[in-house]
Amino acid sequence: MSSPTLTKDEDARPATPGPAEGPAPERPDTTPTALSRFLGNPKAVVLVCAVLVVVVSALVSGSGAWPGALTADVKSPLNDLDDWLVDNRDTHWLFLYFLLHFSNAAESSVDSITSLFDSMGWIGVTVIGTLIAWAGGGADLSRRALRTGATGLAVFLICGILGVWEPTMETLALMVVAVVCAAVLGFLLGLASGLSDRFERILRPVFDTMQVMPAFAFLLPLVLLFNIGTPSALIATVIYASPPIARLTALGLRSADPAALEASASLGASGWQQLVTAKLPLARKQMMLGLNQTIMMCLSMVVLASLIGGGGLGDEIYQALGALKIGEALVAGVAVVLLAVLLDRTTAAAGERLDDVVKAGLTKTMARLRRAVWGLIAVLIALFAAIGSAIGEGEWPDGWTVDFTNPIDTAVNWLTDHIGSGIPVLGGTITWAEGFTESVLNPLRSGLLATPWWALALLVAVIGWIVGTWRAALTGVICLALVGWMSLWDVAMDTLSQVLAGLVLTVILGVVVGILCARIDRVERIMRPVLDTMQTMPQFVYLIPVIALVGQNRTGGILAAVIYAAPAVIRITAQGLRQVDPAAMEAATSLGATGRQQLFGVQLPLARKSILVALNQGVVLVLSMVVIAGLIGGGALGYMVVQGLSKGNLSQGFPAGIAIVCLGIMLDRLSQPSKGRVRD
Amino acid sequence: MNPNRIRNTAFAGVGIVSVLALATGCGAADTKAGGDDKVVLAEPSWVGATANAAVVKKLLEDEMDVKVEAKQMDEPVAFDALNSGKADAILEDWHGVPKKQKKYVEDKKTVVSGGDLGVVGHIGWFVPKYWADKHPDVVKDYKKLNKYYKDFKTSESGDKGHFIGAAPSYSQHDKGLIKNLGMKFKHIPSGAEAAQLKELKRLYDAKKPFLTYWWEPQWMNEQIDMVEVKLPKYTKGCEVPESKAKCGYETNQLEKFMNKDFANSDSDAAKFIKNFKWSTKDQNKVAGMIAGKKMDPEDAAAAWIKDNKSTWEKWIPKKK
Amino acid sequence: MSEAPEATDAPKSAERAESTASAGTEPVFSVRNLWKVFGPKASKIPGDTSLTGLSATELRERTGCTAAVRDVSFDVEKREVFVVMGLSGSGKSTLVRCLTRLIEPTAGKVDFNGEDVVGMDKDALRDLRRHRASMVFQNFGLLPHRSVIDNVAYGLEIQGMGKAERRERAAEMVDKVGLQGLGERRPGQLSGGQQQRVGLARALAVDPQVLLFDEPFSALDPLIRRDMQEEVIRLHREEGRTMIFITHDLSEALRLGDRIALMRDGAIVQLGTPEEIVANPADDYVRDFVRDVPREQVISVRRAMRPLDASEAADATGGATLAPDTLVSEAIEAVARSGESCRVVENGRTIGIVDHASLLTVVAGINREGESDGGGDKAKEVAAV
The missing domain is CATH 1.10.3720.10 (MetI-like)
Incomplete structure (x- = not known):
């Protein structure tokens, strides 16, 4: 209709x-x-x-302007607010004791992840990234695990060869922090609205609104509160990307098999026991789907947030475009696409695997093996962080890059001209x-x-x-x-x-x-x-x-x-x-x-x-x-x-x-x- | 995911959150972030600014062993950052944010001038040379533009001529000017400098007439040939407020600004930045390499440094 | 009809109820005037006499409420299999959930071993559910992400039992319900029957005093259903645990139940032994319900016999004799074999005679005149108390 x-x-x-x-x-x-x-x-x-x-x-009528009598002066109060913000940003308690903690924490966590990547070196990051992708796909020799692992390896290597290693790492560091924060925030909100009808009633219209809200529209208030830079970018990303996981967590909690929940209640489970043993595990698939969407939204926002000082690949693109270097922008764009493919495939594979485990169970040896792989990853991260710089340069070696930018420029120019x-x-x-x-x-x-x-x-x-x-x-x-x-x-x-x-x-x-x-x-x-x-x-x-x-x-x-x-x-x-x-x-x-x-x-x-x-x-x-x-x-x-x-x-x-x-x-x-x- | 994994993940999550909580600590937050040993340069989005920052960065790092980070920020934001200490210096300010400049430099005194950059900035209304050659009367008198406004009509401008405005963060008062001078033009702003450049390039290549907000130094001036239209002479304050603006633009001695604490720190880096002064020609050379020849800014800076030792030697403070 | 139900309670167990009562043991569950009404201002309905008499449709039109359980009373005795039967929508599943307050009753009284369930606080109620009454569900209600053993151990885990101990107990239960070797499978890998065995083992694992079954086998194939019924009968024989069994399947009710409560529109229409219900339906609804039951396999000769007439002495001897509990189907065989009538003997006295005619009456389903209506009315009254 x-x-x-x-x-x-x-x-x-x-x-x-x-x-x-x-x-x-x-x-x-x-x-x-x-x-x-x-x-x-x-x-x-x-x-x-x-x-x-x-x-x-x-x-x-021929002219349909909104009657002037029905308008309000929104500019003056906003200007006052603007002035107040600028004057008080460094002195008011709201900032000193509250908001600045956020931005400082955001800044330092992103910084620490960046320096972790840095000290791990490109070899370390590539190895760990590949291992995590492989483990996400199941950590075995199945086609799925090998495919995600190979995707991981390929994506990191290609990003290196394209000569965008450093911005890729910056984006990845921002992504790690943003995804963790968005997932935690989204999960908590989802939990609240999945368990309490009152929260559901409050949060539902908020999520609905955020879904139709162009990301671009809410960058400005954040800039004013947090100034331009990593914190604004991170917080914008977290706010933008947490609704999917919150929504799907709530959905999963609410749509859990009522028979199983009733059975659990009939055995005398307390609310907490029911949540931990039945509701959450039953909602896992939905939550995984939500995580996947959240990650994809984080990525798109992290790139867009370069407008407010996000850094990384988005910044690379933005700056390249500023000098009309289409090829360079496109190369960075390709790196973003590759990251997206990697993150999407890995989380999707992890979701599928979750399904399989639910359906078929996991043998003890496999369970042990998987735990061992995650342990190994943790150990390797520590190891690379300690000695990474010794076995290779922190950054992708200069000689190993291939410059695609000029041919791309030529091609794009030819195309647009013609x-x-x-x-x-x-x-x-x-x-x-x-x-x-x-x-x-x-x-x-x-x-x-x-x-x-x-x-x-x-x-x-x-x-x-x-x-x-x-x-x-x-x-x-x-x-x-x-x-x-x-x-x-x-x-x-x-x-x-x-x-x-x-x-x-x-x-x-x-x-x-x-x-x-x-x-x-x-x-x-x-x-x-x-x-x-x-x-x-x-x-x-x-x-x-x-x-x-x-x-x-x-x-x-x-x-x-x-x-x-x-x-x-x-x-x-x-x-x-x-x-x-x-x-x-x-x-x-x-x-x-x-x-x-x-x-x-x-x-x-x-x-x-x-x-x-x-x-x-x-x-x-x-x-x-x-x-x-x-x-x-x-x-x-x-x-x-x-x-x-x-x-x-x-x-x-x-x-x-x-x-x-x-x-x-x-x-x-x-x-x-x-x-x-x-x-x- | 088995229960163990979930438990581990949960632990990890709690861990990260608590690390965050620890990092924030309690009590008042530190208003100045970032390491102290690092000099943070505010780098506006145009290529000339990139050239400044690249050369300063390269010299500070190679010759004086000072770490430098160049952060992309336009003037309005840069002043906030200079005020809060998030940035130490901006190397090229076009006096595009008089309100903030007054507030921080004159009222709060948290930002101080770092002296002239040496580059002279000039903004104006420009038309392409191929068109100006055919209509030489226009160049001497902006009023003549109204005679030809039809040449500039586009689908965007309707029955007026199309005036290509500046990107939003740039100093400008064209909208008011067009109205007050009674120009038969419609001010259509550019969304970003890149968009404006691309549009000009497209029109220039097609040899179409256009009228635009334009400025020098600007690297693209090496690729396209533009002629300025003479506007009423600038007098101080004639453009404020914009709705009453009736004059052209000031010829600007581009200025450096620094965070007060940084400027007073008496460090070599601060002295170097105060000393940094080069010509429009120098800057265009580097900017042209970056944008025109699509070189990496660092390589472009290195190339210029190699050929101009005599210029930059004077910037390095004498060892005590 | 002399044996029509007389009190709120029912009769084959009239004797048994008496005997248990005399032995001083209380019923396990004692339910009085239980109501569950769904809808706006539901709590007002049970107390409003102008509404309680209305039919389901009238009530809905008048108040917008649905009475899923209306004014139900019964006792469940120890070691008894008490079946609640009715078509879907008759309120039987709601009723059983009210017993442990999985659904809060609107009004009425539920006692468990003399304790007031309705008045229990959270902890007491949790204790009741954890240790004393567990339930088996129609849709199994298994947790798909747990292995069979962990599903069976789930109730024990909720009780707070340690991992090793509960897994050991669960493993025993898994063996007990015939799932040897399937302990590490996931529910998704089992057939429906096997899944319900897991559900059964989960309920048994906590060693409850009462097992509640909510249509446990209706999702299963007929053959498997039969197996599972045998399993329940076997368990009951071995352990003698009290069971409350909800079903919509009459043959299942007749097979398993010591007593059957037949529900319609939230109320109990008739409550009695299988034999009473088949032989003596309380009203047309019940009669319709039991029409196709092979009566000779449910009704005993006590009900089929004719009284002694004057020519026959109570202490006569000779000829074939039958015990009063003998099923009619067996009596037919005996009568056919002996070629004449048989005496029905109880405690050495002949209390009646069965012959071709009386047995045929049962098989043909012809009630002796006058009795059914009177009995039916009476039963209705009883059920409505």
Whole structure:
């Protein structure tokens, strides 16, 4: 339901003021049967009425600015707060006795891990890393253990050969501390919300909000509290990455086999005994899944946090881009992707192994062997830390690196030069981008700006009510009102227009490629590593080449957003299509349906739910990237956050950050039918 | 994972937490972090700053055996860091954060000037030479830009000309200036310096007209040829507040700033940094090697040091 | 019908109840007027006489509450196998959980060996669960991450027993339930029947006074179910432990139960020995329930015989004789063999005669007129007390 409503919503508006040349979704049928069916559906009628109101009021009023009387001056108090923070950061007890402990602890723990890596030397780190990966995969000669071990070895060696050993170690050190902290914090929160309904009620909306919150939006407050540098980066990472493990721990605790829990209670187990002997062990699989997600989120945030002094590979990328060294940035990006692959494979293998142990048990010798391996790792860490520098240099030897940066630069330059404008007849990406801006983005933005705020609020309420509940409608309207109240209406509409345009492109691309992946195995095989890379490659890396392709403008940001968000949409769509009940497919085949008929008659309708999930995911991802695109000319809210960040200006960046979160929550609620209903 | 492993993991977790707790200790926290023997340089994100930091770092480490860490931070943050002692010196300040500068240097006196860098910084509005050659009238008078604003129209700027603004952390008052001078242009900011450079390069290669916020020293000036448009003359304070700005930019003696304690410590490193002074030409040479020839900053610094002994010898404080 | 249940308690055990009572032993569980109501303001319902009489649907419409257990009373005697039977939704599983307060009863009294379970504090209740009453569950409730031995030892671990000792005890139990050599397996590697043996061993390991079974075999294949029933019968024969057994399977109830409480909509419809229930259903619902039971295998000749008529002397001798507890199926054989009627003799006195006609009446399921209705009403009243 939400898919057609959303697309209709934005199709309708550009269609009235100017020519709609953008990707036009299907229009409602006008055949009599369709009409009668449509009239029989009160929700559809209400929606169409709301859209009509929006269009008509937009045409009549021509300007829809939020009324000045309904705004508040949020800047002055924020400026005061900003001044207070700067003045008191070194003297106030809140900092001296509380916050500074955090930042000092963060700094010193990261430092100590870094120096540990340093003293272990590259040989030590590689050996230990490989051993840990191997042990995570099972510490035996099974294919899984050997494969993860080999991945570990390869990743470390490649990072060395690429010449990014040092930043890789910095990132890894930050990761170690961040993952441990995020896991502990997440676990405790998960425990609380898994065991207590009150905590659950409090934490659930917080986690929900954090899930739609673009990482970028909450860097600024941290910078003000903790200053730029490792502590801010670490704390931002921990906050950003702990929700998945908390969520999944709570889920695991709550979904533990009730029969086992009852059995445990019937034997007289106390609450603590039940937790330790039954609930936690039963939730292990979920917790492992949560840990995996947490680790991946840590990695993406650690890279992004280079904006606030995180150091490591992210910094490498950021600095390389500052001097337009695309090749260097790409090499560092590849190291990030490799780290992601390693961490993902290792935790996934550990999860699988956990499953096996639960299913089949563990022989005593194997158990002993595994313990021995972990012991060995501990001993080796100590040993390498003591003598590592004696057996090899601390850093990867200079002569052993291969420089890929120049060839990459050449290739990227050639590519952007030729695709940018050199294609005969078709023009090139720059021409297309201009066309896109003029025929889609600009009309969409002026449409949104021309729509009176009350009409837009009405539309949001109606959509929210149709796809979700009155609560979704209310949330959406409140978010919208909050944006207006902070005097950010016009800027937010600019961002919104970009998000909507990006979303349509992402969903079209995602669903089409998803269908191809689901139906053609070869496409799937080719796409899998591509998607992996796209999902884990730090966003920065492709921001600059994007400028070469389409220029520094909003379209560039949207292009980056599509690159960033499409993989998730493709994955979910393909998965949904493949999971369609085989019986239904067989029935269709036996009735002699063609492939096309199968797709449109069976698969797509049955996979509707996954496609809606994909849409919801797409909304969140596109928004977060459109915001980052403030770095390359996306302007609007994203730029305000960038500006606030780089100037340390709370009054500018903070309201923009809040507005982004508001947009995120609103779009999330409007595209989340099933969840909204379940929740009520 | 067997129960033992879980137990071990739990112990490890508790261990790490308690180590953290120990590390934080009790009572008031130390406001100054990092080792004392290390000199921390605040390095803003532009390449010229990288060149400064690379040369200073290389010389301090090789010639004077002082450990140096260069931390990436832009001016606004750098001043906070200088104030708190998290950074010891910034080598190139464009006076882009007058508010903070006043607060720390004049009011709190926690930050002191380290003298001029020697490099002269200049900001202005620039157009590419190929376009200026065809329209020489513009160069002498900014008002003439309005005559040609149509040349600068893009999909972003709508029916006005497109003015490529600076990255957010850079000193600028173009938005107010455009309005107050009645320019038919729309100020469209760059998200980052890199984005602006890439965009200029793209437009330059395509020989398109553009109007941009630009500055020197800037390494890319060796690759592209730009001509400045003359703006109303700068007088002190004419750009504050931005909404009333009606003038161009000051020609800046770029300045060094240091943490007061570091500056007063009388250490060789502090003296060296006070002595450090080089020309725009020198800096461009190093910056060009870093950005244009894509050399490692350390290698670029080493190359420059090799050829310019006479320049840097004067910076090293005399042994007592 | 003379032997219709008379008190809250039931009758084959009328004698036994008397005898135990006279011996001075209390019932193991004594349940009086137990209620469990789910829904808003549930606690108000049991005390409200205008509501207690309503049917389940009426009650739900009126108050939004569901009474899973309504006003149930019974005693469970020592060494008895007490079966609670009913279709799903009849409240039997809730009832058994109320006994150890896995579900808190809404109202009523539960005594365990004379101690008030409802009033127990946390520790006393935990002690009850740890040492005196353990339960076997329909879905086994095993911990998948533990080996069979560790699952069996789980109850002992909760009691705080040391590792070596509890594993030793558990190993014995594993052998006892016929899982020799499977101690190190994981539950996931066992068949359903084997898993339930683990569940049984886990309950036995703590050596409880009472075993509670909540439909333990209904998830199993028929053949395995039969094996497991034999296992329970064997255990009961060997140990004589008191058992409360919940089932929805009538044949299982008849096979295992010394007494059966038949539940419908949360209330006990009839409580009696298998024979009483089959021979003398309290109402149409029970009659329907027991319709397909091979009656000759449940009913004894005491119930099938006709009284002596005037021509027959109580002390007569000669001809074939049968004990009153002989099952009808066996009596048929005897009567067929002797070709005539048989005397039913108890304590040397003939108390009745069985012949073709009387036995056929049982097999055909024809009740003697007038009796069933009267008895049924009475039983209903009893159950409703």
